[in-house]
Amino acid sequence: SQQGEEDPQALSIQEGENATMNCSYKTSINNLQWYRQNSGRGLVHLILIRSNEREKHSGRLRVTLDTSKKSSSLLITASRAADTASYFCATDDSGGGADGLTFGKGTHLIIQP
Amino acid sequence: ETGVTQTPRHLVMGMTNKKSLKCEQHLGHNAMYWYKQSAKKPLELMFVYNFKEQTENNSVPSRFSPECPNSSHLFLHLHTLQPEDSALYLCASSQELAWQTGELFFGEGSRLTVL
Numbered sequence: 001s002q003q004g005e006e007d008p009q010a011l012s013i014q015e016g017e018n019a020t021m022n023c024s025y026k027t028s029i030n031n032l033q034w035y036r037q038n039s040g041r042g043l044v045h046l047i048l049i050r051s052n053e054r055e056k057h058s059g060r061l062r063v064t065l066d067t068s069k070k071s072s073s074l075l076i077t078a079s080r081a082a083d084t085a086s087y088f089c090a091t092d093d094s095g096g097g098a099d100g101l102t103f104g105k106g107t108h109l110i111i112q113p
Numbered sequence: 114e115t116g117v118t119q120t121p122r123h124l125v126m127g128m129t130n131k132k133s134l135k136c137e138q139h140l141g142h143n144a145m146y147w148y149k150q151s152a153k154k155p156l157e158l159m160f161v162y163n164f165k166e167q168t169e170n171n172s173v174p175s176r177f178s179p180e181c182p183n184s185s186h187l188f189l190h191l192h193t194l195q196p197e198d199s200a201l202y203l204c205a206s207s208q209e210l211a212w213q214t215g216e217l218f219f220g221e222g223s224r225l226t227v228l
Binding site for chain 1: 115117119144146148153154155156158161163168169201203205210211212213214216217218219220221222224
């Protein structure tokens, strides 16, 4: 069953602006991860946040996690044309014992030059 | 270059053909995964292997048959597929399983078209 669900499905902004994507999930988790995918390519890991963490930074990326609301957000600051890609959140399932990550449908981000 | 190599990158096959997808990882990881990515659908986890043993099969039809001869290699054998099986098949590996906070490293995928 689908675990993570990103919002919005598509986002178009001007270069230099900040981009915010949200993810909601359904079950208890040990960690939440964000991945990026360029068109037709494999996914690349961006950042992992553990269930006992509330915020994490990596370069221009900022991730928040609210386990009480079962939601996370990914903020990309000072966006660049090269940030154009699809972004996915992924969760494990600490209660179900699944061994793989469950991904959402993703947010397609377009950065207009 | 993620350290995970998938071949072939593109494959076109008829419904009666038998073909295989190959995945090799050079990262020394213990877990390997097959995911299916179809248009407008979330990635679907198909199979998980940990230390060569299958630990998860998400109700995948038997026309998909995985094989993991060692921790570095993973195959997906395909036979009598349907057109709806056309998709991007992604292989991934991780040092630990997802619930152990394992970050996945993905290959570039094999784009499969079933005619």
